[in-house]
Amino acid sequence: MKKLWGGRFKKKTNPLVEEFTKSIHYDYKLAKYDLAGSITHVKILEKCGYLTSDETSELETALESIGKEIGKKDFTQNEKCEDIHTYIQNELQKKVGNLALKLQTARSRNDQVVFATKLYCKEEAIPDLQSAIKHLVKAIDKLVDENKNIILPGFTHMQHAQPVYLKDYLGAYCDMLKRDSNRLKYISQNMKVTLGAGALAGTPIKADIYEAADVEAVINSIDSVSDRDFVIEIISALSIVAMHLSRLAEDLIIYSSKEFDFIEIDEAFCTGSSLMPQKKNPDVLELVRGYSGRLYGNLVSMLTMMKGLPLSYNRDMQLDKESLFSSFEIVSQELEVLTGLIKTLKFNKAKIKEHLEDESLYATDLVYYLVDKEVPFAQAHEIAGELYRYSLDNKLGIKGLPQKKLKKFSDKIVKKEIVRLFNPAFSVRSKKSIKRAKA
Amino acid sequence: MKKLWGGRFKKKTNPLVEEFTKSIHYDYKLAKYDLAGSITHVKILEKCGYLTSDETSELETALESIGKEIGKKDFTQNEKCEDIHTYIQNELQKKVGNLALKLQTARSRNDQVVFATKLYCKEEAIPDLQSAIKHLVKAIDKLVDENKNIILPGFTHMQHAQPVYLKDYLGAYCDMLKRDSNRLKYISQNMKVTLGAGALAGTPIKADIYEAADVEAVINSIDSVSDRDFVIEIISALSIVAMHLSRLAEDLIIYSSKEFDFIEIDEAFCTGSSLMPQKKNPDVLELVRGYSGRLYGNLVSMLTMMKGLPLSYNRDMQLDKESLFSSFEIVSQELEVLTGLIKTLKFNKAKIKEHLEDESLYATDLVYYLVDKEVPFAQAHEIAGELYRYSLDNKLGIKGLPQKKLKKFSDKIVKKEIVRLFNPAFSVRSKKSIKRAKA
Amino acid sequence: MKKLWGGRFKKKTNPLVEEFTKSIHYDYKLAKYDLAGSITHVKILEKCGYLTSDETSELETALESIGKEIGKKDFTQNEKCEDIHTYIQNELQKKVGNLALKLQTARSRNDQVVFATKLYCKEEAIPDLQSAIKHLVKAIDKLVDENKNIILPGFTHMQHAQPVYLKDYLGAYCDMLKRDSNRLKYISQNMKVTLGAGALAGTPIKADIYEAADVEAVINSIDSVSDRDFVIEIISALSIVAMHLSRLAEDLIIYSSKEFDFIEIDEAFCTGSSLMPQKKNPDVLELVRGYSGRLYGNLVSMLTMMKGLPLSYNRDMQLDKESLFSSFEIVSQELEVLTGLIKTLKFNKAKIKEHLEDESLYATDLVYYLVDKEVPFAQAHEIAGELYRYSLDNKLGIKGLPQKKLKKFSDKIVKKEIVRLFNPAFSVRSKKSIKRAKA
């Protein structure tokens, strides 16, 4: 296939090089946005007299029809063209002959690629991902709604800490996801999609003409072709999403263990074992946890690639796309499959209730109880500590201790009050510091 | 030294554990912000009746005087306390005796640490870094100003591409740095510095009372103690800064090589060799380039640490601070030392001019020249390619070719026009696409 | 303080640069090995006539006495010297005056640093780490010995799989640790500690003279000063150790949760909470888990730093030491503190036994039972699956099902055989494929 460059070259490119430098098997994703850029460029060329209005129409029509054809095409590693831009150029030539060659006027792939990549992120990949986040948040909200009254043991250090509302526990994940979506919004808003950088030095076409064609003119053309900050920002933001999802996955994996047994994951979201017939494994969650590594890897890949690169454009930068596309794909799939899993999640209320009977969950409430009876905090902490110590050493429940025994630890402790205190609903209701949205 | 916990424990902590879990040799940086949090907490405790107004005054005075004392203190690995929070608590107890113990009421280190860390970022570390960025941008602007008319060979793929203004070349770095500063601004604005999360479940103190003490009440207490997104966001943003600086460093290292010789780095910013007496090495720039690795490493460290962590707080999270502090320190130092280096940078105008004589820099201008004479772009590209090919093969300058020879490539080529065309000033002025700020 | 270079420089080094390029606060660790290198170099200089035998003695004595003095010294960030090599050179000059200057003959820090770093790894850091690994393996072996008969539920996907011996479960960690130690052995053996590279081009002293002084002569001097493979290999090996320890930590954290309750971690290896008096947190294990991130970060830092560095030595390489030293320190501390923790670990046999009653652990044994009765494997798998399904749906134990009911699934199932089969000791004994070392 014809290349977009060639004039000065006498030799043919070595086939190993063609293989090694090729990117069409992944950059075909940019087709739509490269075509949009070309159509804009056609308009610009018309405005500055490089194209007649007939040529403009012919090119626009051809480009649009290429867009339709590409929609159905399946690009593979074996494609003849080096990249999607060359592919489109060649298709165009088939349709309009040498007129196609005029399209390259005052234009460079350095500029073209960054334009198409940004547009792809801004118009397709980021909105799609935000919508997938929204679906997961909605699924969680619905799950909370269907399990309104559930209270769970809250953990710190994987140890029983204090009881918490299911809505607050799952709400923590919703808050993370909303932050994630906002982060992407910011990145998208700050991404400048410009034309006019040329290879690095700008083009002879005036900035005004670009702006008249409804595209931002470039501010610093050298920066524009050298910059991949937006890719790093996106993969970094997606890495945080993946990290959040890995935590959700870890929680659900642990909660679905035999020992915890807080939840039941629907069979349709589990897999079995070829050897052990009883197995119902949370593979989906494990893969979500493991894929965080791929995201981090993609981020390291991008950061390393950009390290110490001299200005301006270098071919290393072509490698941004695999990391970018892979990151979007993985996180999208994760969000989608987790949405399905969450929708079918069941809580094992009986088992959770059993675990809530652990008196250690109410130790902090006991401290507050004593503080409210004017015991200084640190002393109250000490008293409660000793009482739990005693309970543990003697394997005796605190609620079951006789009033006389309780008095030994503090004469402020009244047995029947303790019985009321050691209660999950009472415990969660007594926490007033959280600012709840007005209904 | 006394710990902030203890009641239930019968045994003493193993000294290996004290050593292993200690953080005071780095978290002392949070002292000022932990004290600010404590003073706010004192006010809150007063408002809800846990402290009398006398107790409040006494605690505030004591905390303020601790702040003054700490200002002068040098914390080391050998410090007895496990962390700065315990240190302050112990100091407080020395000053006000058991009254100090009341300060712990309705408070947890989980909440306290994240509050202090966020405040440190927001009020100290981020503004300081933004100011260091500003200084570097200013130094670059001044350098441009002092070297107004310089035009440089512009590079893509480390090969001569087209001439560019020095102001645009260096301006690319200024644009990167301004993006960097904006990124930090966004992170800072979106960082919610709240109180009231307790250990994870909130506290019995009403949200209103927190807000009356001029601090945001927590929205989701579980998320609040589990979240380190802000640390990842910051280290990611600082990694991008470090990456930009590594590119600047690389450019300057190459430009100061004997072969390029575009610039001269001031001796005060170079070092020599213990063996080779002639050496004047750009060590500063090499370290700037190399330190990008440390930033990336800090980022990987944080992301890995958070991967798959179950909710809510886990002690792993304590490790956020070394990565965070180290990242701020390295990038700050880089910015500062580069500012100094840039201020004293000299351009070797004679050598640059010599390199600008390379005719290949004007090949694109030749294409535009032909296009303006109605040669379709692709054909113009072909003609120029062949002309350069000929010039290379025969080691003949294009400008020196006779008109007759030039005509062989295209009858549109007029020798005297070519001579005017192959000129750096003419070349840069002919690029109109860049949107320049109005003077 | 005096620098090892200077002659060509007219200006003083900018203080920011001194601060930025300094490494003495960490490279002081190399003192012993730098001195060893200097003593060898003195011998070499004598052999080739650059030093008289009197000068040789004087220098050797002085270097040895510096070694003794440094042993007691505490190096900090505020040290005046740029690095330990300069420090030693300056001390030497204090002792022997201008004779010290002869030591620099035919020598370069590029060579000196890599020599000292390799020797430090080979003679100190790697052997120490191997010994720390040995102690942990020994502690685990002892723990197994003291808990000989314990069988645990074995997990895959965090779900009950089959019963396993404690000795095999913990033995898995011992096997990992032994691999880790072997990996370090290989690295150490393959590390070539040479002299004679000079700055990059070799020295005028013959290779034979180096070898006569019992040091390997360099093979490729350019490679020698440019190479940091050994640092990457070591940090990579240490990252694998840290990863193994993070898995052990995770297991123990989960096993010490209230829900699992398989183990009890000694109080001396736990910490408490400033708010929640009941808490006994496995902080040590959490930090071990989290520190894996620091190791990975150090590895990324080194790899990034070396990426795309032109030959030969570049100052970026100085940054190898912080990553290297930090990696050794963290993993050493982890091994040591885990050894202590393992020594005091208790197993909660009653609770483990309770969990072993879960019939799903014996599903695979049921399959084998049927296969031994000539049921083809896949059919046996199917039968067992259906039986467990039935048991789950009806909340009925399989062992408790009447013979008649069991027959419905397969007429090969004999109730009393099933009762014997569903037994942990029987299950583990029936696995014959493991090649056990002869006693």
Added chain:
Amino acid sequence: MKKLWGGRFKKKTNPLVEEFTKSIHYDYKLAKYDLAGSITHVKILEKCGYLTSDETSELETALESIGKEIGKKDFTQNEKCEDIHTYIQNELQKKVGNLALKLQTARSRNDQVVFATKLYCKEEAIPDLQSAIKHLVKAIDKLVDENKNIILPGFTHMQHAQPVYLKDYLGAYCDMLKRDSNRLKYISQNMKVTLGAGALAGTPIKADIYEAADVEAVINSIDSVSDRDFVIEIISALSIVAMHLSRLAEDLIIYSSKEFDFIEIDEAFCTGSSLMPQKKNPDVLELVRGYSGRLYGNLVSMLTMMKGLPLSYNRDMQLDKESLFSSFEIVSQELEVLTGLIKTLKFNKAKIKEHLEDESLYATDLVYYLVDKEVPFAQAHEIAGELYRYSLDNKLGIKGLPQKKLKKFSDKIVKKEIVRLFNPAFSVRSKKSIKRAKA
């Protein structure tokens, strides 16, 4: 398609899950080795009576014919099967019907996958890579041979240091590559390819029977299914290869810049520009440099994935293969394309000679010259420094200074000796410390 598990499941797997957990589009690479494992397993089953000799023959024949068919098959994302193991199982069932089901006896995919992956590395991927390394070393050796007498300016800190032989400069890369190959050899040798781990607990088949079938029996079955050290070791070793190649690429990119112009890269290994007709870009080298990031990313991906994973097998581990395969592919391609490029590389001797005239390259020789005339090293260094300083400040060549002037710096300096000294051949020959292999 049929799954290898199912019995206990009533519901069908959700299609999102099938999509998300699928691995056949990359693990098809293991087909050959999975078949080898199956054939071994068939033999084992025969030996212990689970299969008759007729069944054994039938299965073996069928497996072999599947092997032949798979050789020609093109696996894609759209494949119906979840993985290659299931695919083979299904093909087998098509051929031998229910007899296929017996193959699963005493076998688990946990064991099967790790067996096939190790065998693939040991028998195919590692040897192929070692051979690609060998080809590159050979190409470099040949290049050296063809350019025997070339001496180059040697660089430290990207500054002229001392002249070096081309054979030593390129030899440094050969030495790196040989270390790389040895590293892979060690990994391969230490990889234990075992069978008999079952899902995690072993199988009822005796260890002896495995060994009689010429396969190692497992030592610790839990470790065996949980271990991915070998994958990390390999990707780490490949990352070091990629790092070495990124340095070679960087050197060649810089050396082929207009300013350096030391080398000429063959057109067949370069690409051009769609805008700038003169461009001949070293894209291959840039991609080699950039791909190092992908390798590092793959390493981070694996390390992160394994971090904190509880024993034994978890599904996260499935993600090892994409990182592993991608790493082998990239580095193989890099080695191959660089071999081609090196074979056609030309040195620009005239230009190199010109750069060798830089007198600063001989400053160290001047020091040695003075030392040989009994000037103490440090003083000689000082004298040379001052002489170069003078030469620089006055833009006068040292060789051109009158004897009288030279004497001012040291009365040991004899002009005609200096003229002889400032010579690349003389300089490189005077370095005796390098231990050269005997011819």
